[in-house]
Amino acid sequence: MLLAYLPxxxxxxxxxxxxxxxxxxxxxxxxxxxxxxxxxPYECGIxxxxxARSRFPIKFYIIAVVFLVFDIEAAFLYxxxxxxKKLALVGLLEMAVFMAVLxxxxxxxxxxxxxxxxx
Amino acid sequence: xxxxxxxxxxVSALLFAIGVAGVLLRRNMLVVLMSVELMLNAANxxxxxxxxxxxxxxxxxxxLFVMAVAAAEVAVGLAIVLVVFRTGETTNVEDVSSMKx
Amino acid sequence: xxxxxxxxxxxxxxxAAAVPxxxxxxxxxxxxxxxxxxLPSQKRALPWAALAGVLLxxxxxxxxxxxxATGFGGAIRLDRFSAFFAMVFLLGTGLVVLLSxxxxxxxxxxxxxxxxxxxxxxxxxxxxxxxVELVTFFLGLEILSVSLYxxxxxxxxxxxxxxxxxxxxxxxxxxxAFLLYGIALFYGASGSTTYAALxxxxxxxxxxxxxxLLALAxxxxxxxxxxxxxxxxxxxxxxxxxxxxxxTTITAYxxxxxxAAAAAAFIRVxxxxxxxxxxxxxxxxxxxxxxxxxxxxxxAIAQTNIKRMxxxxxxxxxxxxxxxxxxxxxxxxxSVLFYVLAYVFMTLGAFGVVSLVRKxxxxxxxxxxxxxxxxxxxxxxxxxxxxxxxxxxxxxxxxIPPTAxxxxxxxxxxxxxxxxxxxxxxIGVLNSLVSVYFYMxxxxxxxxxxxxxxxxxxxxxxxxxALAACVLGTLLLGVLPSSFARLATESIxxxx
Numbered sequence: 001m002l003l004a005y006l007p008x009x010x011x012x013x014x015x016x017x018x019x020x021x022x023x024x025x026x027x028x029x030x031x032x033x034x035x036x037x038x039x040x041p042y043e044c045g046i047x048x049x050x051x052a053r054s055r056f057p058i059k060f061y062i063i064a065v066v067f068l069v070f071d072i073e074a075a076f077l078y079x080x081x082x083x084x085k086k087l088a089l090v091g092l093l094e095m096a097v098f099m100a101v102l103x104x105x106x107x108x109x110x111x112x113x114x115x116x117x118x119x
Numbered sequence: 120x121x122x123x124x125x126x127x128x129x130v131s132a133l134l135f136a137i138g139v140a141g142v143l144l145r146r147n148m149l150v151v152l153m154s155v156e157l158m159l160n161a162a163n164x165x166x167x168x169x170x171x172x173x174x175x176x177x178x179x180x181x182x183l184f185v186m187a188v189a190a191a192e193v194a195v196g197l198a199i200v201l202v203v204f205r206t207g208e209t210t211n212v213e214d215v216s217s218m219k220x
Numbered sequence: 221x222x223x224x225x226x227x228x229x230x231x232x233x234x235x236a237a238a239v240p241x242x243x244x245x246x247x248x249x250x251x252x253x254x255x256x257x258x259l260p261s262q263k264r265a266l267p268w269a270a271l272a273g274v275l276l277x278x279x280x281x282x283x284x285x286x287x288x289a290t291g292f293g294g295a296i297r298l299d300r301f302s303a304f305f306a307m308v309f310l311l312g313t314g315l316v317v318l319l320s321x322x323x324x325x326x327x328x329x330x331x332x333x334x335x336x337x338x339x340x341x342x343x344x345x346x347x348x349x350x351x352v353e354l355v356t357f358f359l360g361l362e363i364l365s366v367s368l369y370x371x372x373x374x375x376x377x378x379x380x381x382x383x384x385x386x387x388x389x390x391x392x393x394x395x396x397a398f399l400l401y402g403i404a405l406f407y408g409a410s411g412s413t414t415y416a417a418l419x420x421x422x423x424x425x426x427x428x429x430x431x432x433l434l435a436l437a438x439x440x441x442x443x444x445x446x447x448x449x450x451x452x453x454x455x456x457x458x459x460x461x462x463x464x465x466x467x468t469t470i471t472a473y474x475x476x477x478x479x480a481a482a483a484a485a486f487i488r489v490x491x492x493x494x495x496x497x498x499x500x501x502x503x504x505x506x507x508x509x510x511x512x513x514x515x516x517x518x519x520a521i522a523q524t525n526i527k528r529m530x531x532x533x534x535x536x537x538x539x540x541x542x543x544x545x546x547x548x549x550x551x552x553x554x555s556v557l558f559y560v561l562a563y564v565f566m567t568l569g570a571f572g573v574v575s576l577v578r579k580x581x582x583x584x585x586x587x588x589x590x591x592x593x594x595x596x597x598x599x600x601x602x603x604x605x606x607x608x609x610x611x612x613x614x615x616x617x618x619x620i621p622p623t624a625x626x627x628x629x630x631x632x633x634x635x636x637x638x639x640x641x642x643x644x645x646x647i648g649v650l651n652s653l654v655s656v657y658f659y660m661x662x663x664x665x666x667x668x669x670x671x672x673x674x675x676x677x678x679x680x681x682x683x684x685x686a687l688a689a690c691v692l693g694t695l696l697l698g699v700l701p702s703s704f705a706r707l708a709t710e711s712i713x714x715x716x
Contacts, residue, residue, distance in 0.1 A: 058201075061197070061201070065194045065197060065198070068190050068193065068194060069190050069191065069194055071190075072186055072187045072190040073187065075183055075186065075187070076183060076187070079180065079183070101249070104249045104252065104253060107253060107256070108252055108253065108256065111256040111257075112256070128408075131404075135397075135401055138397065142390070142394050148386065148390070151390055152390075152393075155390075155393045155394055155397055158394075158397035158398075158400075158401070159397050159400060161401065162397065162400040162401045162403070162404045165401065165404035165405070165408065166404050166407060168408075169404065169407050169408035172408070173408075173411050175411075177407075177412070177413070178407060181355050181407070181413070184355055184358075184359060185358075185400060188358070188359065188362045191362070191366055192362070192366060192393055192396075195366050195369050195370055195389065196369075196389055196393065198370075199369065199373055199382070199385045199386050199389050200386070202373055202376050202382045202385065203382045203383065203385075203386045205376075205382075206376075206377065206378070206379040206382045207379050207382070207383075212386075212390070215383050215386055215387070
């Protein structure tokens with residue numbers, strides 16, 4: 001059964017081999033005359049200014065982390081919603097407790113001014 | 120000819136091993152953090168596989184819990200990396216060694 | 221549905237089992253929110269609010285002392301065992317909060333998050349002890365661990381504290397991943413994650429060979445995770461650095477609560493559910509116990525920093541706990557419970573003294589913590605009470621009567637002998653003899669040497685109350701051990 005796929009395997013090997021051979025040959029045979037312009041990261045583009053790994057304001061990080069945590073919590077809502085009717089009142093109350101706990105976290109972030117972008 | 124349970128488990132074990140190797144070998148704290156996440160996700164894959172094998176959904180629900188825990192862990196982990204970077208200007212685990220016995 | 225019926229329904233669903241740790245978690249949230257609206261001058265109320273939460277939860281545990289309930293589809297269970305551990309955790313947390321009230325203010329970390337995280341950690345520990353399902357246990361462990369990761373790095377400006385948090389976090393997360401994979405394998409082998417299902421699947425020796433292998437692999441992974449939490453060699457690397465770098469009160473909390481929680485979970489999983497695998501696990505535990513005791517005690521001798529010395533001492537004590545876990549059986553496990561209770565008093569007391577001793581006038585860093593062992597020379601002349609308290613804790617930690625430490629070790633070693641582990645008991649006793657040296661060195665320095673560096677004790681009244689409670693507890697357990705031992709035996713009997 002696997003034998004039926006043999007031509008595809010051969011084809012993949014051929015393609016990969018050809019591509020590798022071309023890259024390898026041009027590396028070996030080609031002439032190399034590096035100049036300043038050629039070595040710049042964007043040869044025909046804008047000259048880079050400074051290091052790409054610059055620091056950026058901590059706010060982005062905090063927002064990202066807050067998003068991460070709250071996003072994952074939302075994942076619990078889906079399975080709950082699917083069997084919402086079967087869970088009846090107890091299910092509703094349990095979700096209310098869950099949301100209340102999240103609300104505590106939200107209030108905490110709010111008072112800590114995490115959502116104030118300006119200042 | 121579907122993928123069998125043992126094949127899934129093999130992938131999961133492999134992912135776990137890659138994660139372990141990453142924690143033990145890599146020196147950048149962020150990469151170490153990612154490796155730990157890989158280990159947790161390997162366990163998730165095992166849970167889902169077993170859930171399929173056993174024909175229940177328990178394993179899938181467990182995965183949700185694990186994901187929530189992993190998110191909390193990552194949030195705290197990143198904050199700790201940040202604090203370490205601010206006090207010592209490094210994220211390399213080998214540089215974080217002011218205390219020795 | 222009227223109110224009464226709803227209450228009745230919740231009760232029948234076993235919500236009672238969740239009451240103690242829910243109260244702790246609620247008070248944690250209350251403290252967290254209250255802090256946001258408090259003026260800086262009102263922050264002194266925070267520790268008292270946290271203490272109120274602890275007392276409230278303790279009251280609920282006392283109220284439910286004779287109840288038994290299983291809740292949330294067999295995920296958590298309230299019985300004498302979880303009640304005992306809940307009391308131990310609450311006692312430890314209460315004492316730490318008292319010690320923290322002055323310490324946190326002095327070190328500039330008097331914030332709502334500090335107390336909230338302490339309480340969250342305690343609720344996690346309580347969840348670990350009352351969980352009868354692996355994923356619930358994992359959640360409890362993570363709640364405790366994540367709180368502790370943050371707390372150990374609470375001195376954000378100090379490199380040592382950041383380093384402590386980083387090391388604890390990396391190794392802790394690593395260990396939890398092992399533990400989780402073990403849980404996954406157990407789920408695969410038995411089709412469920414409840415302890416009852418584990419006992420059913422692996423309770424008899426007749427389970428299929430392949431399942432046996434899977435269960436062994438899973439036990440190994442679970443064991444790694446728990447040994448890490450206990451701080452057992454070879455998973456102890458984080459202990460000295462984290463204990464040294466973390467705030468002293470947090471170190472005290474870590475060494476007591478997180479160790480006790482790991483022991484509780486261990487007894488529930490390996491003692492009560494997987495006893496059929498005991499032959500295989502006890503061989504591993506035997507080796508772990510021997511290396512842990514020996515390394516802890518030998519390396520502690522060479523320390524010059526008091527927190528680091530106590531860290532190695534806590535590794536050694538994890539080794540004694542492992543002796544009791546190796547011995548297994550009701551005698552072994554009830555000796556664990558007694559040990560944990562004694563350990564709360566003596567270790568919290570020792571760290572409490574450390575948190576109260578400060579460098580005196582005349583130095584550039586007057587008022588900073590006096591953490592060098594040499595700072596303790598001549599302490600008796602200047603602070604008689606502080607030195608006397610420290611002497612009691614040191615005597616107890618080295619296991620000399622009439623203190624709690626003596627009976628704790630006595631029960632552990634006699635359980636080991638009764639289980640036929642005579643060699644292990646002898647190694648344990650020899651290790652205790654080694655430990656006398658470095659514990660008594662502190663006493664010797666305090667009473668026999670002249671003062672080298674001026675130090676002074678903090679006058680925090682709450683701290684002194686906590687110390688007095690620790691001294692009382694240490695002596696009480698040493699003078700009247702039998703009633704507490706009976707309590708431990710009863711608690712163990714409730715889970716077998």
